[in-house]
Amino acid sequence: MTHRTIRRRGAIAALVAPAVIAAVPAVASAAPVIAADAICVRPVQPASGGLTAPPLAVTGSGFGPGAQVTLRRGARSISGVAGADGTISAQLSVFDLLTGTVPRSTPFTVVAEDAGGPGGTPPAQGVSNTINLRAAPLAFSATPKRARPSAKVTFKLSGFTPDLPIYAHYRYGGKVRANVKFGRASNPCGLLTVKRRQIPVSNPQTGLWRVQFDQSPRFSAKSTPRLSASINVFRTYVNR
Structure with a gap:
């Protein structure tokens, strides 16, 4: 049985000038x-x-x-x-x-x-x-937090540019393995809730996968807005 854990990376840090x-x-x-x-x-x-x-x-x-x-x-x-x-x-x-x-x-x-x-x-x-x-903060969640790579999970995202599609780019070993269109961000807060396979690749290799959510059809490390996550794929063994 294959499971994964997911970690969110990136945090907001800002200074806002005093209101006048x-x-x-x-x-x-x-x-x-x-x-x-x-x-x-x-x-x-x-x-x-x-x-x-x-x-x-x-x-x-x-x-x-x-x-x-x-x-x-x-x-x-x-x-x-x-x-x-x-x-x-x-x-x-x-x-x-x-x-x-x-x-x-x-x-x-x-x-x-x-x-x-x-x-x-x-x-x-x-x-x-x-x-x-x-x-709306720029944020995402995946539920459940642990599932088979082929299982469908619920992704929730917020803070993206309204009325534009949101994509997920799956990378392994430094290479892009899949680009998936999740759906269109709602107006006015850039929200999206969608069910998709955890990893849309047949027989994904074990190890660390990286996912970037952005609004570009092709992966770019400089796309904005963007969020990154990691998925750890590992095997489990059951004694019979």
């Missing part, structure tokens, strides 16, 4: 309104392989000129002063939502509150609209 609020030219609206530059935040990966967590850009208008404005993401918040035209621009850190190794899509919200200026001038404009967003 600054005035930007815009046309003020009758009530506070905010918007974000993304629907789902995903890590960014250069060809060198390290992962970074880009901040979420939030803009808004309709705030009181010079009013104290607080942006909230769950229990986290930053504060600043609206510009003379009642606008704001902020960079919110989402690093904590992108550091996991479990494939997922995490919902979160962002809201702004105008508390007015010193002494009530300008008067408080109240709470803005709430933005509903999601965050």
